[in-house]
Amino acid sequence: MNHHTIDNAFHDLDLIRQQNPVVHNLTNLVVMQTTANLLLSIGASPIMAHAREELADIVAIANALVINIGTLDNTWVQAIECAQREAMHRHLPIILDPVGAGASGYRTAITQEILHRGVHILRGNPSEIMALTSEVKPKGVDSRNQSDEAIDAAKILSDNYKCTVVISGKTDVVISNHKTLFIPYGTSLFTKLTGMGCSATALIGAFAAVNQDYFHAATHAMTLFTLAGQLAARKSQGPASFYSELVDGLFQFKKEHVDDITLENVSD
Amino acid sequence: MNHHTIDNAFHDLDLIRQQNPVVHNLTNLVVMQTTANLLLSIGASPIMAHAREELADIVAIANALVINIGTLDNTWVQAIECAQREAMHRHLPIILDPVGAGASGYRTAITQEILHRGVHILRGNPSEIMALTSEVKPKGVDSRNQSDEAIDAAKILSDNYKCTVVISGKTDVVISNHKTLFIPYGTSLFTKLTGMGCSATALIGAFAAVNQDYFHAATHAMTLFTLAGQLAARKSQGPASFYSELVDGLFQFKKEHVDDITLENVSD
Amino acid sequence: MNHHTIDNAFHDLDLIRQQNPVVHNLTNLVVMQTTANLLLSIGASPIMAHAREELADIVAIANALVINIGTLDNTWVQAIECAQREAMHRHLPIILDPVGAGASGYRTAITQEILHRGVHILRGNPSEIMALTSEVKPKGVDSRNQSDEAIDAAKILSDNYKCTVVISGKTDVVISNHKTLFIPYGTSLFTKLTGMGCSATALIGAFAAVNQDYFHAATHAMTLFTLAGQLAARKSQGPASFYSELVDGLFQFKKEHVDDITLENVSD
Numbered sequence: 001m002n003h004h005t006i007d008n009a010f011h012d013l014d015l016i017r018q019q020n021p022v023v024h025n026l027t028n029l030v031v032m033q034t035t036a037n038l039l040l041s042i043g044a045s046p047i048m049a050h051a052r053e054e055l056a057d058i059v060a061i062a063n064a065l066v067i068n069i070g071t072l073d074n075t076w077v078q079a080i081e082c083a084q085r086e087a088m089h090r091h092l093p094i095i096l097d098p099v100g101a102g103a104s105g106y107r108t109a110i111t112q113e114i115l116h117r118g119v120h121i122l123r124g125n126p127s128e129i130m131a132l133t134s135e136v137k138p139k140g141v142d143s144r145n146q147s148d149e150a151i152d153a154a155k156i157l158s159d160n161y162k163c164t165v166v167i168s169g170k171t172d173v174v175i176s177n178h179k180t181l182f183i184p185y186g187t188s189l190f191t192k193l194t195g196m197g198c199s200a201t202a203l204i205g206a207f208a209a210v211n212q213d214y215f216h217a218a219t220h221a222m223t224l225f226t227l228a229g230q231l232a233a234r235k236s237q238g239p240a241s242f243y244s245e246l247v248d249g250l251f252q253f254k255k256e257h258v259d260d261i262t263l264e265n266v267s268d
Numbered sequence: 269m270n271h272h273t274i275d276n277a278f279h280d281l282d283l284i285r286q287q288n289p290v291v292h293n294l295t296n297l298v299v300m301q302t303t304a305n306l307l308l309s310i311g312a313s314p315i316m317a318h319a320r321e322e323l324a325d326i327v328a329i330a331n332a333l334v335i336n337i338g339t340l341d342n343t344w345v346q347a348i349e350c351a352q353r354e355a356m357h358r359h360l361p362i363i364l365d366p367v368g369a370g371a372s373g374y375r376t377a378i379t380q381e382i383l384h385r386g387v388h389i390l391r392g393n394p395s396e397i398m399a400l401t402s403e404v405k406p407k408g409v410d411s412r413n414q415s416d417e418a419i420d421a422a423k424i425l426s427d428n429y430k431c432t433v434v435i436s437g438k439t440d441v442v443i444s445n446h447k448t449l450f451i452p453y454g455t456s457l458f459t460k461l462t463g464m465g466c467s468a469t470a471l472i473g474a475f476a477a478v479n480q481d482y483f484h485a486a487t488h489a490m491t492l493f494t495l496a497g498q499l500a501a502r503k504s505q506g507p508a509s510f511y512s513e514l515v516d517g518l519f520q521f522k523k524e525h526v527d528d529i530t531l532e533n534v535s536d
Numbered sequence: 537m538n539h540h541t542i543d544n545a546f547h548d549l550d551l552i553r554q555q556n557p558v559v560h561n562l563t564n565l566v567v568m569q570t571t572a573n574l575l576l577s578i579g580a581s582p583i584m585a586h587a588r589e590e591l592a593d594i595v596a597i598a599n600a601l602v603i604n605i606g607t608l609d610n611t612w613v614q615a616i617e618c619a620q621r622e623a624m625h626r627h628l629p630i631i632l633d634p635v636g637a638g639a640s641g642y643r644t645a646i647t648q649e650i651l652h653r654g655v656h657i658l659r660g661n662p663s664e665i666m667a668l669t670s671e672v673k674p675k676g677v678d679s680r681n682q683s684d685e686a687i688d689a690a691k692i693l694s695d696n697y698k699c700t701v702v703i704s705g706k707t708d709v710v711i712s713n714h715k716t717l718f719i720p721y722g723t724s725l726f727t728k729l730t731g732m733g734c735s736a737t738a739l740i741g742a743f744a745a746v747n748q749d750y751f752h753a754a755t756h757a758m759t760l761f762t763l764a765g766q767l768a769a770r771k772s773q774g775p776a777s778f779y780s781e782l783v784d785g786l787f788q789f790k791k792e793h794v795d796d797i798t799l800e801n802v803s804d
Contacts, residue, residue, distance in 0.1 A: 030568040030584050032298040036462035041507055046462070048298050049368070051341040057372035073587040073611075075341075100583070103597060104590035192787065194572035194582070238784025239577055248506025251460065277670055291586050300566040304730035314730070317636070319609040325640035344608075516774025519728065 006227075009220035010255045012211050017043035021209035024062035024087075025202060026050055026080050028099060029069025035068075036245075038199040041250040042224075044206035050079040059086035061132055063093075063209035066202050067119075069110060070099035070112045077110055084117055085213050093208035093217075095121045097201035102131025115161045120214050121259030122157060123166040126150035147225035151175065164214045166204070168197055172222045176215040183219065193239040224250075227258055276493075277488035280479050280522045287515055289477035292330035292355075293470060294318055294348050296367060297339025299463035302511075303336075306467040309518040310492075313472035318347040331361075331477035334470050335387075337378060338367035352385055361476035361485075363389045365469035369371035370399025383429045388482050390425060391434040391469045394418035401425055419443065431483045434472070440490045443519055444483040451487065453494035461507040468493050469502035492518075495526055542763075545756035546791045548747050549639050553579035557745035560598035560623075561738060562616050563585055563605075564606025564635060567731035570779075571604075574735040577786040578760075580742035586615040589712075592695045595622035599629075599745035602682045605646060606635035613646055616655070624654055629744035629753075631657045633737035638667025651697045656750050658693060659702040662686035669693055687711065700750045702740070706735055712751040719755065721762035729775040736761050763794055 022045045027035055033046055039046040049058045050111050065087040067080050085096050096119045098111040108131055115122070115132070122129075130136060136153040147169065154165040154175045161174065164176040172183040190196040203225055207217040232245035249257075269284075290313045295303055300316055307314040317326045327333065333355040335348050355362050364387045366379040376399055383390070383400070397418050398404060404421040415437065422433040422443045432444040440451040458464040471493055475485040502512035517525075551556050558581045563571055568584055575582040585594045595601065601623040603616050623630050632655045634647040644667055651658065651668070658665075666672060672689040683705065690701040690711045700712040708719040726732040739761055743753040766780035785793075 022351040028584070029297055029565055031570055033301060033462060033569060036298055037507060040460050040462060045369070047371070048296070048339055049372070050339065051374060053342075054372035054374035057374070061371060071584055072585065073588075102583070103583070104585070104593035106587060106590035106593070192576050193783075194576060236784075238787035239573060240780040240783035244512065244780065247461075247508035248504075251506035257693055297565055301569060305775060306568055308728050308730060310693070315639070316564070316607055317640070318607065319642060321610075322640035322642035325642070329639060434688060510700075512776035512780065515729075515776035519774035 005219065005223060006255065006258060008216065009223045012207050012217070012220045013042060013224060013253065015210040016206050019210060020045050021063035021206055022047055022061055023064050023066055023202060023205045023209065024049065024058055024083065025066045025068070025205075026076065026083055027066065027068035027198060027202070028072075030070060031068070031198040034195035035199050035202045037047065037247055039202050039206060042203060042206060044209070045126045046202070048261065050076060052079060052082055055079065055083045056086050059083055059090060059092065062087070064095065064205040066095045066097070066116060067203040068097040068099055068198050068201060069101075069107060070097070070198065071083070072107065072110060080114065081117070084114065088118055093120045093205065093214065094118065095123065095201055095205045095208060097198055098122065098124045098128050098132060099198065101128040108132065109258050115157070115163075119161060119163050121164045121166065121204055121208060121218050122123060122161070122199070123168060123218070125168050125197065125202060129153050129157065129167050133160070151180065164218050166218050166222060168200060168222075172226060172265065174219050179215060181219055183222050183226060185223070185230050187229045187233045189233050189236060189239060189242040190229055193243055224253065228253055231257060273487065273491060274523065274526060276484065277491045279491060280475050280485070280488045281310060281521065283476050283478040287478060288313050289331035289474055290315055290329055291332045291334055291470060291473045291477065292317065292326055292351065293334045293336070293473075294344065294351055295334065295336035295466060295470070296340075298338060299336070299466040302463035303467050303470045305515055306518065307470050307474060309515045310471060310474060312477070314470070318344060320347060322352055323347065323351045324354050327351055327358060327360065330355070332363065332473040333360050334363045334365070334473040335382060336365040336367055336469060337369075337375060337382075338365070338466065340375065340378060348382065349385070352382065356386055361388045361473065361482065362386065363391065363469055363473045363476060365466055366390065366392045366396050366400060367466065369396040376400065383425070383431075387429060389432045389472055389486050390429070391436060391465070391472060391486070393436050393465065396516060397425065397433065397435050397467050401428070419448065427455050427475065432486050434486050434490060436468060436490075440494060442483060442487050442490065447483060447488055451490050451494060453491070453498050455494070455497045455501045457501050457504060457507060457510040458497055461511055482523050492521065496521055499525060541755065541793065542758060542794060544752065545759045548743050548753070548756045549578060549760060549789065552742050553747040555746060556581050557599035558583055558597055559600050559602055559738060559745065560585065560594055560619065561602045561604070561741075562612065562614040562619055563602065563604035563607075563633075563734060563738070566606060567604070567734040569635070569730035571735050571738045573783055574786065575738055575742060576699050577783045578739060578742060580745070582738070586612060588615060588618055591615065591619045592622050595619055595626060595628065598623070600631065600741040601628050602625060602631045602633070602741040603650060604633040604635055604734050604737060605637075605643060605650075606633070606734065608643065608646060616650065620653055629656045629741065629750065630654065631659070631737055631741045631744060633734055634658065634660045634664045634668060635734065635792065637664040644668065651693070655697060655699050657700045657702065657740055657744060657754050658697070659704060659733070659740060659754070661704050661733065664694065665689050665701065687716065700754050702754050702758060704736060704758075709761060710751060710755050710758065715751060717755055719758050721759070721766050723757075723762070723767050724767045725772060725778040726765055727776060729779055730779045737745055760789065764789055767793060
């Protein structure tokens with residue numbers, strides 16, 4: 001991670017603020033409001049719509065499609081398939097958040113169906129990423145840490161599905177075509193309120209709408225989201241004030257704010 | 269807009285605080301929580317319920333019905349029709365928010381069906397209002413601005429459907445029976461977070477529950493909502509603190525607070 | 537209420553923070569985000585999932601099941617029954633929030649079905665509790681207050697369904713096996729925003745996951761939630777800042793904070 005990446009990330013943010021890309025979300029019932037507000041805070045235009053009768057019309061005005069399976073059921077699975085096919089037809093970037101993959105066989109299976117149809121960027125936490133391939137075997141607590149195993153899994157998924165994979169955590173990892181980039185700005189407050197991973201995925205959608213290099217789009221989104229999180233955490237007394245500071249911070253985020261952070265010495 | 273209107277608006281707000289009217293919302297999945305909290309902040313009692321089995325019972329204890337098509341699908345369309353018929357039978361005020369009308373043929377068609385059955389107040393942004401009638405033709409960028417065309421469309425809708433129409437924007441416009449009133453207090457932060465238009469519609473429902481003159485009810489709701497927004501914007505660093513200041517401000521809103529605003533010189 | 541109870545409540549909170557129990561919520565569309573955030577603020581792990589295809593898997597990793605009927609419909613009623621049967625099979629604590637019982641015949645009937653199948657803790661406001669039994673007859677405004685009648689109803693429900701019953705209000709009442717305990721820390725701001733009762737029920741789920749004495753689990757959850765509410769109310773200007781202070785306060789809540797409250801002289 002270096003200043004060049006941060007400069008490019010802010011360049012993409014400027015494009016989002018100028019172009020207001022429409023991000024169509026098929027997302028879960030818990031985080032809809034949070035996701036919409038975080039997209040608005042960076043200048044994107046969120047749409048939430050799931051009726052079969054209108055998916056073709058909505059995808060036609062969208063610049064990216066974000067799929068999130070957090071509270072899936074049969075109705076939503078059908079809507080996801082329909083929207084995904086429309087988005088593929090129109091060459092929109094498709095971003096997938098496999099919330100809870102591994103927690104149920106249903107989630108894992110549906111996620112794999114979506115990946116098989118075609119996804120450009122996949123973002124999840126280590127356990128979700130690892131649940132999506134059986135080719136990485138845990139080797140016992142002593143041999144390697146979970147993070148290394150998740151990276152192995154992400155490389156396999158990136159190869160198999162020809163997509164960029166983001167693993168979220170204290171350090172985010174972006175993986176594509178044998179490139180691996182580490183973004184070390186995560187803060188633990190992101191795990192103390194709901195919808196932060198889902199919102200990261202939605203923001204990747206906005207960046208992918210303005211930057212067709214999806215490895216860069218994912219890198220830029222995660223870099224700015226986590227840097228804004230670092231800044232918000234310093235002003236926060238807990239998860240609720242963190243959310244408020246994060247949204248307000250992204251709304252007025254400028255490169256000068258980042259210079260105040262000791263990028264080399266990130267603490268939790 | 270004058271002090272007389274503001275006095276009358278606060279009179280209605282006092283009635284809401286005393287009577288706690290029940291506002292039944294068939295609204296979208298993104299804004300349910302925000303809408304409920306804003307209704308509570310002014311003293312109204314929100315109910316969200318959509319099961320066919322209970323709509324007659326719920327409408328029977330409601331004082332207004334607010335319909336919002338933001339995340340409509342076939343199940344909700346049926347619930348809306350059922351609740352609307354019950355509300356008409358009981359002579360409740362019915363308020364409609366045509367979220368995204370024009371963005372899909374489905375939304376536009378469903379909105380027109382709801383209008384045909386009978387609505388007392390319609391509130392939308394200029395593009396939504398213009399999407400609901402084909403009688404206003406855009407005349408090119410030089411001839412007239414979108415706002416004028418939206419007012420023409422609103423007048424036609426008001427005539428055709430015998431309803432009050434509110435167009436939201438930097439200046440809100442209330443139209444009914446050839447009366448047109450401008451409310452110049454909008455602030456751009458309202459567009460930077462989700463659910464603000466939807467909440468304005470819900471608040472109109474609360475005002476219509478205590479004031480049977482729907483032109484006045486809509487005027488009073490929009491006046492107090494946007495004045496509270498002006499006050500909140502001054503204390504805000506961004507959309508999240510704006511929301512917090514708006515809810516807290518409405519909760520304790522008194523006419524004295526408005527005296528602090530330069531009503532003549534509203535800035536964005 | 538005494539310091540011994542408060543000590544024990546903080547002991548349970550420590551267990552939640554150490555064990556991060558998984559609380560599976562079948563709850564309403566309005567409060568999902570708020571409920572998830574309040575569970576996270578005390579250290580629990582919320583899951584929202586309702587698809588029939590995965591309920592067995594999700595309940596298998598859960599430590600408590602919270603059922604809330606706030607926006608029920610036929611799909612959710614079926615999911616509730618399925619999850620409840622799985623939870624009974626696995627001997628999980630089952631906690632029920634009968635939102636709006638009495639407001640429609642449908643709600644009352646569904647709530648009674650859920651109670652008949654088996655619930656360990658029931659939490660509602662006085663009117664909801666009274667709607668669930670016809671054995672308590674209101675005796676006129678002069679004879680007794682609603683609170684006494686609600687306690688009578690709660691005792692009958694506790695006997696009939698072998699469950700602990702919590703009545704929420706300015707003073708919360710916990711009733712089980714002829715034991716009755718009063719918790720006098722309620723603050724009126726809890727009624728000025730949505731999801732506070734629902735979140736109290738969800739928190740009871742987290743406490744029941746670490747304390748198998750459900751009378752104590754309910755008592756400890758309500759004690760800490762309302763004490764945190766007292767502290768939050770002092771720092772709040774209205775419902776939105778109250779929510780923020782409540783979440784942040786619970787996140788860092790320690791027994792020392794309670795010593796600052798005049799426990800004997802609680803004011804609204």
